[in-house]
Amino acid sequence: MFTPAESLQKNKDYTLVSWSAQGAWNPVIIERGEGVYVYDANGKRYLDWASQLVNVNIGHSHPKVVRAIQEQAAKLCYVNPSFGTPERGRLGELLAEVTPGDLTKSLFSNGGTDAVENAMKAARLYTGRQKILTRYNSYHGGTFASAVAGGDPRRLANEPGVPWIVRMPDPYFYRNPVYRGRTQEEGDAIIVEMVEDIVVREGPENCAAIMVEGYSGSSGIMQPTAVYFEGLRAICDKYGIVLIIDEVMSGFGRTGEWFGIDHYPNVKVDIMAVAKGITAGYVPLGATIVSEQIAAHFDKHVLWAGLTYSSHTLAMAAGIATIEVYREENLIERAREMGKKLRKGLTDLAEKHPVIGEVRGAGLHQALELVKNRETREPLSAWNQAQSEPMMKVNKAAREGGINLFTRWNMIFNTPPLTITDEQLEEGLTVLDNALSLIDGYYEG
Ligand SMILES: Cc1ncc(COP(=O)(O)O)c(C=O)c1O
Structure with a gap:
């Protein structure tokens, strides 16, 4: 219908986005979804690590x-x-x-x-x-x-x-x-x-x-x-x-x-x-x-x-x-089992990256809470303020690395579709690992 650039411009010119000042909005234009992936207007693939807003539990376009x-x-x-x-x-x-x-x-x-x-x-x-x-x-x-x-x-x-x-x-x-x-x-x-x-x-x-x-x-x-x-x-x-x-x-x-x-x-x-x-x-x-x-x-x-x-x-x-x-598809049991693997992956990340203060949650519903210091637990980004520089870096790296990541304040949400496979879980954890490596230097321990 439009070139990717035209689509972006029309979204910005004619629509408003929720919970944001409008000027900074620079959305990825998504054209289609299949399983745990969505694809942008340039054909780039994103692993949907957030299930959009923690709702696309069965993955995209289930026949x-x-x-x-x-x-x-x-x-x-x-x-x-x-x-x-x-x-x-x-x-x-x-x-x-x-x-x-x-x-x-x-x-x-x-x-x-x-x-x-x-x-x-x-x-x-x-x-x-x-x-x-x-x-x-x-x-x-x-x-x-x-x-x-x-x-x-x-x-x-x-x-x-x-x-x-x-x-x-x-x-x-x-x-x-x-x-x-x-x-x-x-x-x-x-x-x-x-x-x-x-x-x-x-x-x-x-x-x-x-x-x-x-x-x-x-x-x-x-x-x-x-x-x-x-x-x-x-x-x-x-x-x-x-x-x-x-x-x-x-x-x-x-x-x-x-x-x-x-x-x-x-x-x-x-x-x-x-x-x-x-x-x-x-x-x-x-x-x-x-x-x-x-x-x-x-x-x-x-x-x-x-x-x-x-x-x-x-x-x-x-x-x-x-x-x-x-x-x-036994997705409830599957979420329980894949959740154990997700927890192992996130715990391994916490061993590598001291900014991870706590890993918590169950099933495919787990959060990382990021801190400047594990003793003081000072958050890496404050409640009720724009996201801090390190959180923005994580978001940018995730986007460039091809995962759709949901973050708020100092938290990273790990909530992929319940249909995710072992390989796809690894794919997401690797992008997250690389993104967290970029902010290790913000730790003040
Ligand atoms: C726990 C909870 N309640 C209510 C809502 C509101 O739902 P909706 O955005 O579909 O109106 C949300 C949305 O994220 C939610 O997480």
């Missing part, structure tokens, strides 16, 4: 999902949400099968943000209470309420946002001072005590929900022990609070389980928000899935939520085919 979308498009693209379709019923049923506990009924949305918004609405309508408790190190979406719910700095420019979000301390073992001189479980127990204190001070009768990511994602892949999640569940039970688990990023096999919260089998979920991996990004889709008890409440009470594209038929077809791919 089964492409075919399902094509066939559905030829039959019926869309009906309004008051109609049922065979595809909508089937996808709802599949979600009830793969999600834990008695999560049963799905309200479909366009993505993760609105799945979270609807989860908060459902919890508030169900309890008749207003406040939602969330963490600083979390991200829950880009609209006003969901952005304020997430504590990370993407919320700051739009504050004060909504007044009914209450922030809880983070179970951040590597950085939260609560953990100093304590085991992770001891620290988690203290965090739980602090959360209960906050609930009491906020008035339990005002607290509708506690909302956390099932396995923390873009704010740092930090993961507490069962003491934390079981403690949150106990607080919810004691005070009649709903537990919302946001699985937008950690769902659909990412962490080596169907959902991040499956790492804590004793924790019952009242409402789950999902998106991303539900269609692996092929068509936009999210869902808010509620327990039987909450579903029964809405048998008699109006669910005050809706979207023109709720239960979009193309997205339903894509979702069904994607879940079948996870099952038929």
